[in-house]
Amino acid sequence: MTLFDQIFDPEIRPAIRVVTGDPRIERSPGLPDEETALRRASECRRREFRTGRALAREAMGALGIAPAAIPAAHDRSPMWPEGIAGSVTHCDDLCAAVVARKADGILSIGLDVEPAEPLDPDLIPEICVDEERRWLATLPASRCGLFARTVFSAKECAYKCQYPLSHTLLDFHAMRISIDISRGSFEASFNRDVAPFRTGDTLPGRFAIDSCHIVTATALTANAFASGYLRRQGESHDAPVRCG
Ligand SMILES: CC(C)(COP(=O)(O)OP(=O)(O)OC[C@H]1O[C@@H](n2cnc3c(N)ncnc32)[C@H](O)[C@@H]1OP(=O)(O)O)[C@@H](O)C(=O)NCCC(=O)NCCS
Structure with missing residues (x-):
């Protein structure tokens, strides 16, 4: 069993492929539209970028999708x-790279890997909002730093998931993470309106930790998005957000 086997909810797992690899391995150049992103890149950066693209194409292949370029935007x-979320x-x-077809109901995905090391305590005020800091303070001191890093990872993964819809760069206080340790799950809630999301909208996620890595993942399904399910129960909203 790997960290990634159960990182997505069982209902959407059949529609999703995750492929992992070693970013330190030399890779042959990717597709021309992708390589333009590497003009001034270091060797290390070339390797990690090419690995990500190669793994993404492997994941696409596992879903029966023909190989295609995945250029980097500015x-x-x-x-x-077109039609792919990843x-x-x-x-x-x-x-690691993860891919799904939008036709299978997955609008967007976020995935993040971090080393399983405590977050630098000096970074906690920048990364965590008050509610998260209060939760961290309830944990045994030996676990606080690791879960602060998990909050950080969950924010990065939620950021990647919301970005294709909002095209908005968010600071770390724009979202609040609530972690359920026993379930290996978290919720990432918007602390402010970030169109098309609104304050209180919540992305569901999962996390896994072993001795080396923390992995966090979230997926936004078309059903949840179209039905307004993203809203927290009990909150009143004018109208559900619609896809597209
Ligand atoms: C984009 C970002 C999240 C990447 O995280 P990271 O830990 O630096 O790096 P990771 O290896 O996990 O992810 C890098 C990959 O993310 C992807 N990525 C970069 N920008 C992205 C964006 N805006 N949306 C979605 N994916 C993005 C790319 O595929 C990139 O790899 P590549 O350049 O080789 O293709 C981070 O650099 C960043 O800008 N964070 C600030 C915003 C943020 O996280 N706010 C928190 C809001 S609560």
Whole structure:
């Protein structure tokens, strides 16, 4: 069993493919539209970028999708082929890519990998809102730093998931993460309106931790998005957000 086997909810797992690899391995150049992003890149950056693209194409292949370029936009976000949702992440020794077809009801995906090391305490005020800091303070001191890093990872993964819809760069206080340790799940809630999302909208996610890595993942389904299910129960809203 790997960290990624149960990182997406069982209902959507059949529609999703995750492929992992080692970003330190030399890779042959990717497709021409992708390589333009690497003009001034270091060797290390070339390897991780090419690994991410190669793994994404492997994941697309596993879903029966023909190989296609995934260029980087000017803001560095991946430009997935029409009809495809995906996400790429890498740390020093692990790279992962996840892909799904939008026709299978997956609008957007976020995936993040971090080393399983405590977050630098000096970064906590920048990363965590008061509610998250209060929750971290309830944990045994030995686990606080690791879960602060998990909050950080969950925010990065939720950021990647919301970006294809909002095209908005968010600071770390724009979202609030609530972690359920026993379930290996979290909720990422918007602390402010970020169209098309509104304050209180919540992306569901899962996390997994082993001795080396923290992995977080979230997927936005078309059903949840179209039905307004993203809204927290009990909140009143004018109208549900609609896809497209
Ligand atoms: C984009 C970002 C989240 C990437 O995280 P990271 O830990 O630096 O790196 P990761 O390896 O996990 O992910 C990098 C990959 O994310 C993807 N990515 C970059 N920008 C992205 C965006 N705007 N939307 C979606 N995916 C993006 C790319 O595929 C990139 O890999 P590549 O350049 O090789 O293709 C991070 O650099 C960033 O800008 N964070 C600030 C915004 C944020 O996280 N706010 C929190 C809101 S609560």
